[in-house]
Structures are given as structure tokens and as C-alpha cells.
Amino acid sequence: MTPTRPRRHRAAAAAAVHYRVQAPRPQNHLFTVRLSVAAPARRQRLSLPVWIPGSYLVREFSQHLQHLRATQAGMPAPLKQVDKHSWVVEADPGQPLELDYEIYALDASVRTAWLDSQRGFFNGTSLCLRVVGQEDQPHALTLDAGDLPASWQVATGLTPQDVDDRGWGRYAAAHYDELVDAPVEMGPFWSGEFTAGGVPHRFVVSGAPASFDGQRLLQDTRRICEEQIRFWHGEQRPPFERYVFMLHATADGYGGLEHRNSTALICQRSDLPRATPKGSKQTPLKATDGYTTLLGLISHEYFHTWNVKRLRPAEFARYDYDRENYTELLWFFEGFTSYYDDLFLRRAGLIDTGTYLQLVGRTANQVLQTPGRQVQSVAQASFDAWVKYYRVGENTPNATVSYYTKGSLVALCLDLTLRLEGDGSLDEVMRELWRRSNGGPIREKDMAIAMRRVGGRSFENELTQWVHGTDDLPVGSLLAAFGAKVDEEQAPLAQQLGLRTTDSGGSIQIKTVLRGGAAEAAGLAAGDEWIGVELTPARRGQTAQAWRLSKLDELNSLIGQASRFVALVARDRRLLRCTVERTAGVTALKLGITDAARLRHWLGD
Incomplete structure (x- = not known):
């Protein structure tokens, strides 16, 4: 635990728009909000966002808004809803306008809002009505502790104006975009601090068990942050004055969402680092460790501080909160960030080369095991994120490809190609893009120009084939050329x-049947319950054997080396027999080390 944070008390600057948020009865999961507009328009429009930047799905946050009332000088003001997320108030422009409403909050994700007797969390896109026409005016947010327990604290990336030693009080934002880009965590959380790049960083964790090793989390996170700051700025300070990590540990959860000077994270409690007995050494991290996954998530969201929150698609130069904001560049902003997240674990010395290659191999296999990679390019997948990536169904792997995983392999291939052909690297391309855009909006042509400047030639062919095409990427050959041992092993069952x-x-519930596989040929379908297996007699006169199947892992022990068997499934309460011919030669990529020195040249040792 860190010492008590000093009380900050500054003169409160005038704000055109002010929100006061309270949680008077956390057990009813309702935040109460009072919105004050100093100088409303005669027909003042108010709107709640339908999505949150960084998560490309229309989520209809207005579904949780209730009891909206408008008053001026203590008297009701005419209020009318005009669409699913907007209202208009007939107001007197010469008087302040106040609106009171409630927001139901019981979504434990990083994208919306949560409130119960143990914890509160919200994004401004879920709570803060946008005062249309005044988005660029100064905004303020007051967090009122009310009767909440004395153990409850506040953490947020917003600028404090007048707050107490627990963080309750008034915060300032230059405009609406800044206000809603700073989530708020409240409750009796653990808190720690460190400095990286000359900038204070705070890490708060809610839901942690007693075995949680906070000091290790701080030390490891600091190493990631320092590496990334040096990557972008050398010895100069980063473009923010403070940074806040907000991590919620749950029984079963995972995710993160980036912001300009903070991030909201979720992990399983079992993924947190645990204190080691006195005198014992920490065991090296493995690719399968939950803590490795958590550090990769931390690295990913922190890299977004530059790559998507500052460097960003030209289409996102100004967010439109009322509708989808389309771009074909998520393969770059999410995919390249996914490439660098684990790479920075290696550069920070948190994992070794073998472990890093296992992580790369896992990503490569995820892409190779997705038939949709031959249907949709990563540029198309980026554009379709609003209707495909976040709307996962039984056919998703057959129809689309992840711009995270394939995008990270595009980055890998470009990086290794640059390094093999000369002294360039993707690191230099990223910094060239930063300089070229002054840390602002970019288009794909800017990427092409930066690649040419660093690599000394045009990379249009690679971008056309790897980004806009559906052919497989040369991952194996490029890794082999850089000292990796590239083998194939039998794929999982x-x-x-x-x-x-x-x-x-x-x-056993069948969730997805992959295009072109043995299950599809046998007639199995998503939604089937796989009940058992039946083996055809090896010789005439023998009786067929049928076995109950409760786990897929039991299949091999029941059928042995048989290449043909009958799957007994239930579909719509009907029992069906589907003959399965096992496909030979289905393999997965396995990576190892052949030339450690060559790999070190790539990995930055």
C-alpha cells in the first residue's frame, strides 16, 4: 500500500457543463447524476453515446438511463425524447439548466458501468449526457462520496481540482472528449505507485485476494512502461503528466480498454502474482501462465497510449458518438499493438526467448486454425468490426479473421522483412509515423510512405497481399531466416x-463446426450435444461398441487409432448417427531456437 495521497485543493475553474455523480444506495446499482448547463441553448439537445471508443460495437448505453427530469429556477422545463438516445429541452438561454437522472450499472466489463456494495466503476460514455453544441467547452465532474463507507477511494485520470485525500471531489476536463476518456474506479481497492519516464504512475487493484503480490506487479509493470517510453521518446518525457492503471480481479474475466492517460483492466484472480515464501525464488514465467497473459494485457493497453489514442485513424480525428465510426485500419492499431505487447515482455526481460516464441506460435496457430482467413482480409475485418468481431456466432471463425491476431502477424512479417533486407525495422516505422503525423491522425498511405523511407523501397505489394488479400503470410520462412526453429506437430484433437x-x-456441446473439416463432412452442426461414439466392428461377426462421451479428451482413449467412427449426437431432441472420417495430417506450428544470436538481434538484446 502507498501512503495516503495528499489533499489537493485548487481554485475551481468555471465549467460550462458540470456533472455531479453519487451512489446513494449502491445495492440498487443506480448512479444518480445531476447535470448542470450554465448557458443552455433555447432548444438544448442532449445525447448519450451509443458506443465507447476502443470497442467497436453500438451498445445502446441509453437503455440504462431512467427518471430523466429537467428544471430551470426550480421549475420543470419541457423535455422531449427525439430518438433512442437523444432529448431536447425547451430552455430559457438566460438561466442555468439542470437535469437529473439515474443510470443502472451492473455490467462488469471495462466498457460500461458497475455499482454494488463492494465497488463502483464507470465510463463517462455510460453516465454523462452530451450537451450538444457545447462539447468543446470546459467540463467538470464532481464525485460525491455521500454516505459511502470511509474505506472507499477514487482513482481516475481526470485532472483534480478540489479533492480530498481519498480522491472524492471535483475534477476538470478541457472538453467532453477528455471527460469521457477517463474512467472512474471507486471502492476499497489496493493502490500502489511508481515512476516511469519521469512520470508518476498509479496502479489500483480491486478484488485482489490476500495472496496478491502488489510489489511484483508494480515492478514488472514499471519495466514494461519504461521500455515503451524509451521506444517512443528515448530519454524524453512521454506526452502525459500521469497515468492510472485500474485492474479489477474477478473469478472469471479478462479484458482491457485503453484511454489517453489510463486504462481499465479485468483479469482472473488466479492470474495475479502471488507472494513467494521468504527465501524462495520466483519461477520463470511460462507462456501458459495466467500472469504472463496479464502482463501482456497491461503491455497492450499501455502501448495504445500512443498507438490509437494519439496516432489514430484519420476517420477518428473527431469521434461521432451517435453512430458507427468506420475504418479499415484496425489491423494496424490493434494488430500492431498485439505484436508489440508480448515483444515488450521479452524486451523488458520478463520472459525469455523460448517463451516469447511459444506466444508467437500460439498466435500463428490461432490464425491458421481460422478458415475465415481465406474469406476476409484484415482490412475488411477492420471495417466490419461493428457487425462481426463483437457479434460472435457459430459461423464467426468461418467467415472472418481477427484483426488482432492476423494484424500482429502482418506486423511480424513486415518487421522481419525490414530487418532481413537492411538495417531498418518496424520500430523505426512506428517512430517515423509518430514524427510524420506529430502524434495524430494517419491513413494507410502514411504507413506506406513510412515503410518506403525506412526500408528504402516500396512495400505496396506486401501491404496489398498481406493486408488486403487472403493468402497465408510467410510467417514460418521469415522466422526460420531469423534463427527460429520451425516445426510442425500434431494439432489438438x-x-x-x-x-x-x-x-x-x-x-459436450458443439459450438462451431469449421469449414472444410471432418466434422462438417460428417454432418455435425453447431448446437449439437455429442453424447457418445460407436466403433464399426473390425471384423465380420463382431459386435459394434458404443461408449458414452462426457469430455472430448476421452475420445482418443475410446477409439484408439481408428480413423473412422460414428458420433452419436442429439439435435432438437432427435438422436442422430454421424460418420466421422478423421482427417490425416492436420498439424500445428511449433517454434523453437536454432540461432540464439540471430534471434537476439531481432528481439533487442
Whole structure:
């Protein structure tokens, strides 16, 4: 735990728009908001965003708004709803306008809002009505502790104006975009601090168990931050005055959302670092460790501080909160960030080369095991994020490809190509883009120009084939040229069969049947319950054997080396027999080390 934060008390600057947020009864999951508009328009329009930047799905936050009332000088003002998320107030421009409303908050994700007796969290896009026409005016947010327990604190990236030692009080924002780009965490959380690049960083964790090793989390996160700041700015200070990590640990959760000087994160409690017994050494991190995954998430969201919150698609020069904001560049902003997140774990010395290559191999296999990679390019996947990436269904792997995973492989291939052909690297391309745009909006042509300047030739062919095409990327050959051992091994059982399943309560549910696989040829379908298997007699006169199947992992022990069996499934309460021919030669990529020195040249040792 860090010492008590000193009380900050500054003269409160005038704000054209002011929000007062309270949680009078956390158990009812309702935030109360009073919005004050100093100088309203005669027909003042108010609107709640339909999406939050960084998560490309229309989420209709207005569904949680209730009891909206408008008053002037203590008297009701005419208020009318004009669409699903907007209202108009007939106001007297010469008097302040006040609006009171409630927001229901019981979504534990990083994208919306949560409130119960243990914790509060919200993004401004979920709570703060936009005063249309005054978005560029100064905004203020007052967080009122009310009767909340004395153990509750506040953490946010907003600029404090008049707050107490627990963080309650008034915060300032230059405009609406800044206000809603700073989530708020409240509750009895753990808090720690460190300095990186000359800038104070705060890390708060809610829901942590007693075994949580906060000091290790701070030390490891600091190493990631210092590496990334040096990557972008050398020995200069980063473009923010403070940074806040807000992590909520749950029984089963994962995710993160980036902001200009903060990030909201979710992880499983089991992924947190645990204190080691006195005198014992920490074991090296493995690719399969939950803590490795958590550090990768931290690295990913922190890299977004530059790559998407400052460097950003030209289409996002100004957010439109009323509708989808389309771009074909998520393969760059999410994919390249996904390439660098684990790479910075290696550069910071948190994982070794072998572990890093395992992480790369896992990403490559995820792409190779997605038939949709041959249907949709990563540029198309970026544009379609609003209707495909966040709307996962049984056919998603067959129809689309992840701009995260394939985008990270595009970055890998470009980086290794630059390094193999000369002294250039993707690192230099990223910094060239930063200089070229002054840390602002970019288009794909800017990427092409930066690649030419760093690589000394045009990379239009690579961008056309790898970004706008659907052919497989030369991952294996490029890694082999850089000292990696590239082998193939037998794919996991589910991949051999061409399906994805879940096991629960002794039942196997088929979630996805992959295009072109054995399961599809056999007639299995998403939604089937796989009950058992039946083996055809090896010789005439023998009796067929049928077995109950409760976990997919039991299949090999039941059928042995048989290449053909009958799957007994239930569909719409009908029992079906589907003959499965196991596909031979379904393999997965396995990476190792052949030339450690060559790999070190790439990985930055």
C-alpha cells in the first residue's frame, strides 16, 4: 500500500457543463447524476453515446438511463425524447439548466458501468449526457462520496481540482472528449505507485485476494512502461503528466480498454502474482501462465497510449458518438499493438526467448486454425468490426479473421522483412509515423510512405497481399531466416476434427463446426450435444461398441487409432448417427531456437 495521497485543493475553474455523480444506495446499482448547463441553448439537445471508443460495437448505453427530469429556477422545463438516445429541452438561454437522472450499472466489463456494495466503476460514455453544441467547452465532474463507507477511494485520470485525500471531489476536463476518456474506479481497492519516464504512475487493484503480490506487479509493470517510453521518446518525457492503471480481479474475466492517460483492466484472480515464501525464488514465467497473459494485457493497453489514442485513424480525428465510426485500419492499431505487447515482455526481460516464441506460435496457430482467413482480409475485418468481431456466432471463425491476431502477424512479417533486407525495422516505422503525423491522425498511405523511407523501397505489394488479400503470410520462412526453429506437430484433437466444443456437467456441446473439416463432412452442426461414439466392428461377426462421451479428451482413449467412427449426437431432441472420417495430417506450428544470436538481434538484446 502507498501512503495516503495528499489533499489537493485548487481554485475551481468555471465549467460550462458540470456533472455531479453519487451512489446513494449502491445495492440498487443506480448512479444518480445531476447535470448542470450554465448557458443552455433555447432548444438544448442532449445525447448519450451509443458506443465507447476502443470497442467497436453500438451498445445502446441509453437503455440504462431512467427518471430523466429537467428544471430551470426550480421549475420543470419541457423535455422531449427525439430518438433512442437523444432529448431536447425547451430552455430559457438566460438561466442555468439542470437535469437529473439515474443510470443502472451492473455490467462488469471495462466498457460500461458497475455499482454494488463492494465497488463502483464507470465510463463517462455510460453516465454523462452530451450537451450538444457545447462539447468543446470546459467540463467538470464532481464525485460525491455521500454516505459511502470511509474505506472507499477514487482513482481516475481526470485532472483534480478540489479533492480530498481519498480522491472524492471535483475534477476538470478541457472538453467532453477528455471527460469521457477517463474512467472512474471507486471502492476499497489496493493502490500502489511508481515512476516511469519521469512520470508518476498509479496502479489500483480491486478484488485482489490476500495472496496478491502488489510489489511484483508494480515492478514488472514499471519495466514494461519504461521500455515503451524509451521506444517512443528515448530519454524524453512521454506526452502525459500521469497515468492510472485500474485492474479489477474477478473469478472469471479478462479484458482491457485503453484511454489517453489510463486504462481499465479485468483479469482472473488466479492470474495475479502471488507472494513467494521468504527465501524462495520466483519461477520463470511460462507462456501458459495466467500472469504472463496479464502482463501482456497491461503491455497492450499501455502501448495504445500512443498507438490509437494519439496516432489514430484519420476517420477518428473527431469521434461521432451517435453512430458507427468506420475504418479499415484496425489491423494496424490493434494488430500492431498485439505484436508489440508480448515483444515488450521479452524486451523488458520478463520472459525469455523460448517463451516469447511459444506466444508467437500460439498466435500463428490461432490464425491458421481460422478458415475465415481465406474469406476476409484484415482490412475488411477492420471495417466490419461493428457487425462481426463483437457479434460472435457459430459461423464467426468461418467467415472472418481477427484483426488482432492476423494484424500482429502482418506486423511480424513486415518487421522481419525490414530487418532481413537492411538495417531498418518496424520500430523505426512506428517512430517515423509518430514524427510524420506529430502524434495524430494517419491513413494507410502514411504507413506506406513510412515503410518506403525506412526500408528504402516500396512495400505496396506486401501491404496489398498481406493486408488486403487472403493468402497465408510467410510467417514460418521469415522466422526460420531469423534463427527460429520451425516445426510442425500434431494439432489438438478438436482441430483435427474441425470443430470447437465446450465440456460442462458431463455434456459436450458443439459450438462451431469449421469449414472444410471432418466434422462438417460428417454432418455435425453447431448446437449439437455429442453424447457418445460407436466403433464399426473390425471384423465380420463382431459386435459394434458404443461408449458414452462426457469430455472430448476421452475420445482418443475410446477409439484408439481408428480413423473412422460414428458420433452419436442429439439435435432438437432427435438422436442422430454421424460418420466421422478423421482427417490425416492436420498439424500445428511449433517454434523453437536454432540461432540464439540471430534471434537476439531481432528481439533487442
